[in-house]
Amino acid sequence: MNDYFKIFNITKEYLSKLIAIAMSKGGDYADLFFEYSISNELSLLDHQVNAIGKDADYGVGIRVLKGEQTGYAYSESTAVKDMERAALAAAQIADTPSTSFLAPAFKEIKFVNRYPIISPWEDYALSDKIEFLNNLDTELFALDRRMVKVTERLTDSDTKVLFFNSSGDFFCDERPLASVGVSCIVSENDRIETISFSRSFRAGSEMLTDCLKKEVIDHIAERIPIAFEACQPKGGKMAVVMGAGGSGILLHEAIGHAFEADYNRKGTSIFCNKMGKKICSEKINVVDDATLQGNRGALNIDDEGIPGQKTYMVKDGILNSYLHDRISAKYYGVAPTGNGRRESFRFNPIPRMRATYMENGKCTAEDIIKSVKKGVYVDNFLNGQVEIGAGDFTFYVKSGYLIEKGHLTSPIKDINIIGNGPQALADILEVASDNRIDNSTWLCGKEQYCCVSCGMPTVLIKSLVVGGN
Amino acid sequence: MTFDKDIVAVALGICKECGIDDARITLLRGIENSVVVDNDRVDKLHQASSSSLYIQILVKQRYGAFSTNIMDPDVLRKFIRQAAESTAMLTIDECMVLPDKALYYRGGGADLKQYDSAIETLSSETRIETAMNIGREVIGTDRRLLSVEAEYGDSVDYVYMADTQGFVGESILSNFSISAECSIIGKGEEKPKEWWYEGSMFFDSLKKTGCGTMALERALRRLKPVKLRSGKYNAVIENSVASKMVAPIISALNGAALQQRNSFLIDSIGKNIFPAEMNLVDTPHLPGMMGSRYFDGEGVATRNMSIIERGVVNTYFINSYYGKKMGIKPTIEGPSLLKFAKDGDISGKELSLAAIIKSTERGILITGFNGGNSNSATGDFSYGVQGFYFEHGEIVHPIREMNITGNLIELWGNLLLIGDDPRDCMRWQIPTLSFGNCVFNGI
Numbered sequence: 001m002n003d004y005f006k007i008f009n010i011t012k013e014y015l016s017k018l019i020a021i022a023m024s025k026g027g028d029y030a031d032l033f034f035e036y037s038i039s040n041e042l043s044l045l046d047h048q049v050n051a052i053g054k055d056a057d058y059g060v061g062i063r064v065l066k067g068e069q070t071g072y073a074y075s076e077s078t079a080v081k082d083m084e085r086a087a088l089a090a091a092q093i094a095d096t097p098s099t100s101f102l103a104p105a106f107k108e109i110k111f112v113n114r115y116p117i118i119s120p121w122e123d124y125a126l127s128d129k130i131e132f133l134n135n136l137d138t139e140l141f142a143l144d145r146r147m148v149k150v151t152e153r154l155t156d157s158d159t160k161v162l163f164f165n166s167s168g169d170f171f172c173d174e175r176p177l178a179s180v181g182v183s184c185i186v187s188e189n190d191r192i193e194t195i196s197f198s199r200s201f202r203a204g205s206e207m208l209t210d211c212l213k214k215e216v217i218d219h220i221a222e223r224i225p226i227a228f229e230a231c232q233p234k235g236g237k238m239a240v241v242m243g244a245g246g247s248g249i250l251l252h253e254a255i256g257h258a259f260e261a262d263y264n265r266k267g268t269s270i271f272c273n274k275m276g277k278k279i280c281s282e283k284i285n286v287v288d289d290a291t292l293q294g295n296r297g298a299l300n301i302d303d304e305g306i307p308g309q310k311t312y313m314v315k316d317g318i319l320n321s322y323l324h325d326r327i328s329a330k331y332y333g334v335a336p337t338g339n340g341r342r343e344s345f346r347f348n349p350i351p352r353m354r355a356t357y358m359e360n361g362k363c364t365a366e367d368i369i370k371s372v373k374k375g376v377y378v379d380n381f382l383n384g385q386v387e388i389g390a391g392d393f394t395f396y397v398k399s400g401y402l403i404e405k406g407h408l409t410s411p412i413k414d415i416n417i418i419g420n421g422p423q424a425l426a427d428i429l430e431v432a433s434d435n436r437i438d439n440s441t442w443l444c445g446k447e448q449y450c451c452v453s454c455g456m457p458t459v460l461i462k463s464l465v466v467g468g469n
Numbered sequence: 470m471t472f473d474k475d476i477v478a479v480a481l482g483i484c485k486e487c488g489i490d491d492a493r494i495t496l497l498r499g500i501e502n503s504v505v506v507d508n509d510r511v512d513k514l515h516q517a518s519s520s521s522l523y524i525q526i527l528v529k530q531r532y533g534a535f536s537t538n539i540m541d542p543d544v545l546r547k548f549i550r551q552a553a554e555s556t557a558m559l560t561i562d563e564c565m566v567l568p569d570k571a572l573y574y575r576g577g578g579a580d581l582k583q584y585d586s587a588i589e590t591l592s593s594e595t596r597i598e599t600a601m602n603i604g605r606e607v608i609g610t611d612r613r614l615l616s617v618e619a620e621y622g623d624s625v626d627y628v629y630m631a632d633t634q635g636f637v638g639e640s641i642l643s644n645f646s647i648s649a650e651c652s653i654i655g656k657g658e659e660k661p662k663e664w665w666y667e668g669s670m671f672f673d674s675l676k677k678t679g680c681g682t683m684a685l686e687r688a689l690r691r692l693k694p695v696k697l698r699s700g701k702y703n704a705v706i707e708n709s710v711a712s713k714m715v716a717p718i719i720s721a722l723n724g725a726a727l728q729q730r731n732s733f734l735i736d737s738i739g740k741n742i743f744p745a746e747m748n749l750v751d752t753p754h755l756p757g758m759m760g761s762r763y764f765d766g767e768g769v770a771t772r773n774m775s776i777i778e779r780g781v782v783n784t785y786f787i788n789s790y791y792g793k794k795m796g797i798k799p800t801i802e803g804p805s806l807l808k809f810a811k812d813g814d815i816s817g818k819e820l821s822l823a824a825i826i827k828s829t830e831r832g833i834l835i836t837g838f839n840g841g842n843s844n845s846a847t848g849d850f851s852y853g854v855q856g857f858y859f860e861h862g863e864i865v866h867p868i869r870e871m872n873i874t875g876n877l878i879e880l881w882g883n884l885l886l887i888g889d890d891p892r893d894c895m896r897w898q899i900p901t902l903s904f905g906n907c908v909f910n911g912i
Binding site: 050055057058059068072074086090126149185192232236270382388391394395414416417419422465466469 | 560
């Protein structure tokens with residue numbers, strides 16, 4: 001912990017003084033979020049590891065709350081004058097005459113470490129990273145004569161956070177995050193297709209295993225022949241089977257955002273009057289979880305000092321909880337759920353998802369596919385979006401299959417699927433017992449970016465609008 | 470407004486000390502203020518100033534790109550020394566070079582009129598009042614209005630760039646914007662939401678009224694949506710979102726995409742790929758426009774360029790690296806201020822959104838996109854759409870849960886009209902566009 005004070009060039013006494021300045025205009029609450037982040041990047045292009053990058057980012061965000069109102073300012077310097085200027089700027093949200101505030105004693109918040117680092121990235125030689133990328137490149141080109149281009153990217157970051165608030169809550173946390181991304185261009189008879197794959201974890205260099213390499217190779221190998229057969233299907237409304245894993249994007253877009261409590265507090269979410277009501281089959285349990293060890297969405301403690309936890313958004317088909325930050329929790333009179341997150345010290349925390357997934361049902365994926373006469377099976381996605389108020393969501397399918405008379409038949413690709421969140425949730429007819437967390441590099445944008453993950457067992461949705469010719 | 474830029478010379482000096490062959494240092498400074506108003510109450514005040522150094526280095530034909538916001542010279546020295554050491558471990562890439570000096574912007578251009586010094590004296594009260602007025606336009610005007618979230622923001626973006634070949638360039642831009650998002654009571658639990666936005670580089674030119682009203686009108690127009698049958702419809706894409714159908718073309722003309730064969734426009738130079746009515750140009754020196762600039766991220770001078778002329782592809786966007794790699798002459802790393810040039814065949818017609826709808830018998834007016842993507846290698850796309858079904862020049866009803874799916878080259882092959890109504894507040898001046906025979910997926 002002393003290291004953190006040294007990094008940010010502060011003392012406990014000074015933190016107390018700074019929080020008093022932030023509270024000096026009569027704010028109800030204030031917090032200080034110090035952050036120092038080092039990110040490294042290495043990339044391979046045309047068989048050469050030919051570019052390297054590093055970013056150092058340092059600063060403190062100061063937030064003052066007055067009721068539900070927020071004052072926010074940040075400083076990229078921890079020089080006294082800069083921090084105090086930021087504290088005074090944030091304090092302006094409150095408008096009472098200057099008041100004196102005495103910061104309470106420090107209470108260090110205890111939490112479970114969900115991302116213990118076995119091999120710190122700073123101890124991992126650059127030459128070993130280069131070798132990893134080169135070996136992967138060699139193996140990818142050995143896979144198939146149709147491989148034309150491979151680009152690879154290895155990133156790792158280490159973020160150190162120090163937090164103190166006007167209630168005396170204090171913590172330090174070290175947050176690793178690393179990812180491997182591969183993009184392949186394959187060509188046959190003048191037809192060119194792209195295949196991508198990524199994996200991301202809150203982990204040290206121990207994640208760069210042969211097992212990870214095999215996962216990349218197997219995925220690309222499996223997709224090459226399909227890429228040349230796949231085409232956009234005939235579009236329209238039809239049954240959709242969402243395969244285990246990345247299909248969790250359905251939960252993220254169709255309901256996850258609409259369960260974020262800021263939208264509900266403001267009355268603009270389609271779910272704002274549904275708390276405690278049945279919204280789907282009792283077979284369905286949907287979770288937002290910060291406790292998955294090493295997961296991209298894991299959080300020891302959120303960015304406003306609430307320990308990471310597992311939150312049942314939907315329990316036995318009933319809307320059980322929104323995802324709260326401190327403001328919404330106070331508004332609803334419930335405990336915060338640890339979803340107050342921010343992209344960096346430059347942003348104020350707001351309710352955000354972590355790892356969002358559906359728990360297992362009882363049937364099998366095979367039984368679900370067999371039950372569909374005509375529809376699509378999808379399991380590989382690029383991106384999604386939602387309109388919170390109207391509830392309409394979409395996700396873009398990179399690849400999948402047609403389902404005809406209970407069998408997967410022609411491969412499909414490059415289609416958007418659109419539906420309405422509450423309706424789609426109510427239209428989930430079956431849930432399989434094969435839940436899988438997808439460890440791709442999911443990034444969620446809502447005013448600011450946050451790393452998340454998602455998961456899903458295979459499910460059958462009665463009907464969605466499928467893009468196509 | 471002036472910024473201290475001495476740190477750039479300090480960084481270049483450190484690069485020399487560290488044995489770095491060539492370097493480009495870019496100082497980015499920013500100042501931001503914003504006020505968010507939730508209905509009739511300030512929800513958030515935000516104030517920030519930022520500063521960062523972007524350090525690109527070449528060490529014996531090896532490339533590294535580094536950035537930091539820690540400006541202390543001693544810390545910077547250690548940071549750059551480590552950067553040089555790690556870069557030296559990479560594979561040699563002979564194409565990694567600074568640009569040909571002859572391509573640099575050499576200064577002397579007229580003022581692009583992108584900075585309003587009024588930003589330096591704007592008071593908090595003015596900012597708050599401007600934000601409050603946005604919502605006041607609509608609060609209490611319609612019982613269906615559930616909430617209005619309004620935002621006023623202003624910013625200064627300063628760039629100073631110098632390299633070891635002697636390039637020096639700087640730019641400063643101010644930006645003022647207001648936006649409004651209105652949520653209304655819809656059917657059942659639905660709360661349709663729509664937004665509107667105005668922006669300007671000058672405070673006095675910022676259109677400060679009408680934004681809230683426009684957002685509410687757009688939200689109310691979305692009541693009682695109808696699910697349409699799948700089929701082929703004409704598509705009219707409103708100017709606020711029409712760049713969605715242009716952006717993939719620009720990406721596909723980028724050197725990185727072409728060299729990596731991740732482009733549906735490989736070997737397209739000189740070929741008649743697009744319809745004869747399509748004339749896309751880059752006009753980077755128009756004063757007072759958001760996208761204008763005299764040099765790109767490498768210091769290469771921008772110039773007026775024809776990108777697509779009468780449907781024929783004229784230009785790739787090639788930076789120094791991909792120029793060497795592909796064995797072709799560099800152009801510019803990307804467009805600055807895109808616009809459609811007038812064409813003799815269609816000039817003289819009124820080409821506002823209303824006129825385009827009127828001249829298109831029936832179809833779907835797209836006013837927003839909901840997700841979707843395009844395949845950069847094939848040009849296949851599929852996007853969720855928001856908008857309206859229209860007939861005989863009149864809006865009939867809003868639509869919902871629909872996708873538009875197709876291929877970009879085929880879509881542009883079915884171009885009907887290019888409007889003359891780009892929004893001044895947008896970087897790319899893309900007007901309303903209309904296309905025939907588009908595949909929409911619905912019920």
